[in-house]
Amino acid sequence: MATPQHDLPLDPDGDLGGNLDLTDPATMECPYGLYRALHDRDVRTLAVAGVGHWVGRMADVRDVATDTARFSNQYFGDDIRPTGVSGLPVEDDVAAIFDAGPRVRKALWMTDPPVHSLHRALVNRAFTPRRVAALEPVIRRIAHDAIDRFAERGSVEFMSEYAIVIPMTVIADALGVSRDMLYTFKRWCDDILAGNLDVLDHQRRRQVATSFVEYCEYFADVVADRRATPRDDMISAIANAEVDGQRMDLAEVLAATETLLLAGNETTKNLIGNAMLMLLEHPSQLAEVRADPDLVPNMLEEVLRYEGPVQCLYRLVTGDTEIAGTPVQAGSMVMLGWGSAGRDPSVFDDPDRFDIHRSNAREHVNFGFGPHFCIGAPLARAEARIAFEVLFERLGPIRLAPGASTAHVPTFATRGLQRLDLDFEHS
Numbered sequence: 001m002a003t004p005q006h007d008l009p010l011d012p013d014g015d016l017g018g019n020l021d022l023t024d025p026a027t028m029e030c031p032y033g034l035y036r037a038l039h040d041r042d043v044r045t046l047a048v049a050g051v052g053h054w055v056g057r058m059a060d061v062r063d064v065a066t067d068t069a070r071f072s073n074q075y076f077g078d079d080i081r082p083t084g085v086s087g088l089p090v091e092d093d094v095a096a097i098f099d100a101g102p103r104v105r106k107a108l109w110m111t112d113p114p115v116h117s118l119h120r121a122l123v124n125r126a127f128t129p130r131r132v133a134a135l136e137p138v139i140r141r142i143a144h145d146a147i148d149r150f151a152e153r154g155s156v157e158f159m160s161e162y163a164i165v166i167p168m169t170v171i172a173d174a175l176g177v178s179r180d181m182l183y184t185f186k187r188w189c190d191d192i193l194a195g196n197l198d199v200l201d202h203q204r205r206r207q208v209a210t211s212f213v214e215y216c217e218y219f220a221d222v223v224a225d226r227r228a229t230p231r232d233d234m235i236s237a238i239a240n241a242e243v244d245g246q247r248m249d250l251a252e253v254l255a256a257t258e259t260l261l262l263a264g265n266e267t268t269k270n271l272i273g274n275a276m277l278m279l280l281e282h283p284s285q286l287a288e289v290r291a292d293p294d295l296v297p298n299m300l301e302e303v304l305r306y307e308g309p310v311q312c313l314y315r316l317v318t319g320d321t322e323i324a325g326t327p328v329q330a331g332s333m334v335m336l337g338w339g340s341a342g343r344d345p346s347v348f349d350d351p352d353r354f355d356i357h358r359s360n361a362r363e364h365v366n367f368g369f370g371p372h373f374c375i376g377a378p379l380a381r382a383e384a385r386i387a388f389e390v391l392f393e394r395l396g397p398i399r400l401a402p403g404a405s406t407a408h409v410p411t412f413a414t415r416g417l418q419r420l421d422l423d424f425e426h427s
């Protein structure tokens with residue numbers, strides 16, 4: 001995909017006047033022309049109407065992500081209620097749905113140090129290298145089982161039949177969710193994610209609130225069970241972990257498991273889907289990785305840099321301050337452009353070129369940066385690597401199905417395909 005030109009609405013002083021609309025359909029479908037225009041003009045911060053300040057250069061993104069005192073992850077209230085990012089008052093009937101469910105108090109990703117440091121230490125107990133290594137044969141089995149279901153057909157809707165199946169099954173197993181619940185579980189995740197990242201209308205808020213409460217009630221029972229009878233799974237590790245005599249209460253464990261669900265599924269699915277499309281668009285590089293699976297890990301790093309699943313996340317400004325000389329007010333939001341940083345020409349040569357051999361691809365920040373750096377990065381890397389190893393082992397030449405759409409999910413925060421219809425030959 002060639003990087004499109006983007007006409008920035010700049011006035012003669014290079015000022016955008018807060019006019020940038022990130023919900024423009026063309027920009028959501030492909031934000032890279034915009035990133036390029038901003039990098040070319042050395043625009044370091046940008047007022048985004050209705051949201052806050054955009055920050056998209058690597059050095060600035062890293063600075064903001066590291067400075068938890070000035071830029072906070074606590075932009076939800078004490079109790080977690082995913083109601084969208086518009087800031088509009090919550091309707092009474094939506095509030096009543098939340099009131100009827102268990103309490104969920106912010107944890108881990110929604111906190112700042114020192115609370116965050118404690119939560120991070122507790123959740124780290126569930127992500128030891130031993131536990132991730134032990135999951136590798138399980139991931140391989142899940143990938144083979146998924147392929148068994150479509151191998152004879154010679155065609156597949158890659159996103160729903162393969163890319164999502166691996167992370168969703170792994171995390172469901174890890175959290176002790178029955179595999180029969182997988183698609184319910186997926187609905188909860190999609191709805192809660194929308195409640196954290198998107199602007200929702202009243203009807204959508206009701207749906208999101210209902211999914212959230214269903215999720216909480218289900219997990220409250222699982223947590224009670226694992227506290228009574230711990231097993232060798234992640235949820236037992238999180239629910240029972242103690243650091244300096246402290247452990248999370250139920251409201252915090254629910255928030256931590258919610259983060260694992262949300263942070264781990266769509267992201268890894270989109271890494272696998274985006275990687276597949278990038279390889280199809282670059283056939284000689286696809287042939288190289290097929291011939292030498294040792295190239296898969298760096299290919300995935302390049303996809304994370306070039307077409308990363310997380311394009312931007314938010315921070316709350318704690319006091320009047322400035323970013324790169326631009327004043328930003330207490331209470332306003334900063335948008336951290338992880339995807340834009342991956343296209344920063346001061347870090348990556350020829351950043352709009354996809355190159356699986358790029359030597360510094362791993363300098364991308366698609367797993368975040370600083371204290372909130374993705375806790376699941378080793379697991380996501382293992383899942384995506386094994387997904388491609390098994391795919392290349394099992395399937396012959398793969399191509400886009402005739403007339404297949406490669407449209408993306410219309411959001412600015414994440415990056416993934418709506419669907420990806422493929423045909424393949426038997427190996």
Ligand code: HEM
Nearest residue numbers: 108109263264267268271310366367368372374375376380
């Ligand atoms: C390709 C896949 C993934 C990508 C691109 C990704 C990206 C990210 C990013 C950008 C952050 C930083 C958030 C911030 O600074 O506010 C993050 C945090 C986090 N991720 Fe991931 N993630 C992925 C997979 C996973 C997986 C598989 C899990 C777990 C099963 C996971 C669990 C988490 C958790 C718990 C946090 C919060 C850490 C904290 O606040 O200390 N992620 N991830």
